[in-house]
Amino acid sequence: MKILKEDWEKxxxxxxxxxxxxxxxxxxxxxxxxxxxxxxxxIPHQVIENNKARSTKGQLxxxxxxxxxxxxxEFIIYELSEKFNIQNTLSSEKSGSLRALTRVFDxxxxxxxxxxxxxxxxxxxxxxxxxxxxxFTYPIIIPLVRRMVKKSIKKSGYxxxxxxxxxxxxxxxxxxxxxxxxxxxxxxxKMAIADCAVFGQLASVYFIPWETEAHGILRTDFPNxxxxxxxxxxxxxxxxxxxxxxxxxxxxERPDDIPNCPSLESVEYYNYDPDGYCNC
Amino acid sequence: MKILKEDWEKxxxxxxxxxxxxxxxxxxxxxxxxxxxxxxxxIPHQVIENNKARSTKGLLxxxxxxxxxxxxxEFITYELSQIFNIQNNISPEKSGSLRALTRVFDxxxxxxLSYYKxxxxxxxxxxxxxVGIPKFSLPITVPLAQWFVKRGIKKSGYxxxxxxxxxxxxxxxxxxxxxxxxxxxxxxxKMAVADCAVFGQLASVYFIPWETEAHGILRTDFPNxxxxxxxxxxxxxxxxxxxxxxxxxxxx
Numbered sequence: 001m002k003i004l005k006e007d008w009e010k011x012x013x014x015x016x017x018x019x020x021x022x023x024x025x026x027x028x029x030x031x032x033x034x035x036x037x038x039x040x041x042x043i044p045h046q047v048i049e050n051n052k053a054r055s056t057k058g059q060l061x062x063x064x065x066x067x068x069x070x071x072x073x074e075f076i077i078y079e080l081s082e083k084f085n086i087q088n089t090l091s092s093e094k095s096g097s098l099r100a101l102t103r104v105f106d107x108x109x110x111x112x113x114x115x116x117x118x119x120x121x122x123x124x125x126x127x128x129x130x131x132x133x134x135x136f137t138y139p140i141i142i143p144l145v146r147r148m149v150k151k152s153i154k155k156s157g158y159x160x161x162x163x164x165x166x167x168x169x170x171x172x173x174x175x176x177x178x179x180x181x182x183x184x185x186x187x188x189x190k191m192a193i194a195d196c197a198v199f200g201q202l203a204s205v206y207f208i209p210w211e212t213e214a215h216g217i218l219r220t221d222f223p224n225x226x227x228x229x230x231x232x233x234x235x236x237x238x239x240x241x242x243x244x245x246x247x248x249x250x251x252x253e254r255p256d257d258i259p260n261c262p263s264l265e266s267v268e269y270y271n272y273d274p275d276g277y278c279n280c
Numbered sequence: 281m282k283i284l285k286e287d288w289e290k291x292x293x294x295x296x297x298x299x300x301x302x303x304x305x306x307x308x309x310x311x312x313x314x315x316x317x318x319x320x321x322x323i324p325h326q327v328i329e330n331n332k333a334r335s336t337k338g339l340l341x342x343x344x345x346x347x348x349x350x351x352x353x354e355f356i357t358y359e360l361s362q363i364f365n366i367q368n369n370i371s372p373e374k375s376g377s378l379r380a381l382t383r384v385f386d387x388x389x390x391x392x393l394s395y396y397k398x399x400x401x402x403x404x405x406x407x408x409x410x411v412g413i414p415k416f417s418l419p420i421t422v423p424l425a426q427w428f429v430k431r432g433i434k435k436s437g438y439x440x441x442x443x444x445x446x447x448x449x450x451x452x453x454x455x456x457x458x459x460x461x462x463x464x465x466x467x468x469x470k471m472a473v474a475d476c477a478v479f480g481q482l483a484s485v486y487f488i489p490w491e492t493e494a495h496g497i498l499r500t501d502f503p504n505x506x507x508x509x510x511x512x513x514x515x516x517x518x519x520x521x522x523x524x525x526x527x528x529x530x531x532x
Contacts, residue, residue: 057439075444078451096458097377099451100384107387107437156436157387159337164355171358171379178376 001056005048005064013038013045013080014064016053018130024207024242027126029110030073031061033200037077039236040191041086051130074106077193090187097179098186098194104172105197111153112169113205113214118149122210166217173222180228195232202229207242281336281349285328293318293325293360294344296333301410304487304522309390310353311341313480317357319516320471321366331412354386357473368472377459378466378474384452385477391433392449393485396494398429403490446497453502460508475512482509487522 005014015038017031026032038045055062055071062071065083070076080086088095117123124142133141158165176198180186186194202225205214218226233243285294295318297311306312318325335342335351342351345363350356360366370378397403404422413421438445456478460466466474482505485494498506513523 072440072444074448078447092458093377093461096455097373097380099455100377100380100459103388103452103455104380104383108383160352164352167358168354172383175376175379175383178372179380181373 001069003064003067003069004050004053008064008067010066011044012065013043014048015045015061016048016050016055016063017061019049019051021126022241023209024203025237025240027130027204027208028060029113029200029204030059030106031200032203033073033106033196034061034063034076036191036196036199036232036236037080037193040196041080041084043080043084073197077196081193088192089190090192094188098192101176101179101186102194102197104175105194105201109169109172109201111156111158112165112172113201114149115153115158115165116212116214117205118146120210120212123208123212126208126210166213169214170217170221173217173225177222177225180224185232191232191236198225199229199232203233203242207233283344283347283349284330284333285344288344288347290346291324292345293323295325295327295341296330296335296343297327297341298411299329299331302521303489304483305517305520307407307410307484307488308340309393309480309484310339310386311480312483313353313476314341314343314356316471316479316512316516317360317473317476320476321360321364323360323364353477357476361473368467368470370467370472374468378472381456381459381466382474382477384455385474385481389449389452389481391436391438392445392452393481393494394429395433395438395445396492397485398426398433400490400492401426403488403492406488406490446493449494450497450501453497453505457502457505460504465512471512471516478505479509479512482506483513483522487513 004016008014015031015034017026017035018028021027024032025035035047037043050060053062054060056069057071059071061073061076062069063076063080064070065080070079081088090098124145125138127145128138128142158168160168176186179194185191186198202218205212206218206226206229230242230245233240234245235243237243284296288294295311295314297306297315298308301307304312305315315327317323330340333342334340336349337351339351341353341356342349343356343360344350345360350359368375397407401422404425405418408418408421408425409415440448456466465471466478482498485492486498486506486509510522510525513520514525515523517523
């Protein structure tokens, strides 16, 4: 397994993830899960944006630490918790609930959210922008990708009608809502792994301006979860638009391609151009 | 959708599942989940053993109630809870934990236990006839089933080494163990849906005499979960060998 960052520093985590976008820390919920975990636990790290890199398991995110690759957010987080001695001061019962909730969000909620994302026009276009395929191929590739993703969701055990899928999602979101109650974080006063998993999945949908059915479900039935992710974003991702309660998009500091743009009015969100980040 | 039981009685649940075997109520964890749910909630029901039947979603178990089919244990338990007005006096926080635990067992633990079952040729050889595969075909169907299931597991997102798979399973079992604490059931004094989900998965491995690595994990790290499923079996499935603390095996 080839280490990409050859001049690595000791005890610094190098996090490989998809390139930044104008709205949220990452389009991938699992990349956000890991980046949030690193920030919340003050683990020294460097984000390396790389659309092409893939782990030994064929995915993003992955990390490199002290010359070794760790793949898959489940293993990344547990190994880092050990390595950086991150204590869990929760009761066993709470610990158990949060572990269960984390996996529900990692495995089930992620699939359900993918289903809602893939049904829109804009999300697949945004996903395509992390490939190198030219835009003229989109009208052909996108419907194909949509069909492939829907088929794989159905084959992975979710051979259900739209209303059944919604039922399952609502029950899982209710579980999160019930476990959170009026706490600041799922981990109480301190962020736990479950916070990272839940935030990753919900932020990957909610803060994106392209409307999905999941937006509607969150707004109607789970305003407390919206409140929760806005709060987490404001604390840990304050330099991103999602961490500023939707006030404005700031241009990220980029070395070359993307020009600085002035504050965008909401109408310009919908002119999202996969090649660049604004139409100014 | 064709209803199989044409002379159905009102408000009686007809549960279609794989045929009985000598060890546990059903080789399928999801069939046991439903049968346990029906028993624990005193829902009038009739078990119909049928290795060939499949629901509109292509699976077993499914139920027929008042002339309508309901498929998939997730929807079966929720609809029956509504229809039969099944109350649970659990706090919202506990309710949330149990919902999460149920899905972890339905979706992840089921896959991980399948992984351990399929690795054991003895387990596969013992199980296939139970779902209707003829014994003469076993020299071919056993390795085929092993290959097929393992491949499906890797493709469904579990492209992990043996030790990584074990890590995930141990964490999920620990979640169950932590949530149960010293309670009688996950639902406290009364069985909840989570009890049925957890029992179904663990019983489908533990009470079967063909050893898998999962047996070892349970014995070494989770004797409390073993005690739990023995207790549930003794209360709700007392006529089966698993409900008699292994005293004797009944021939079916």
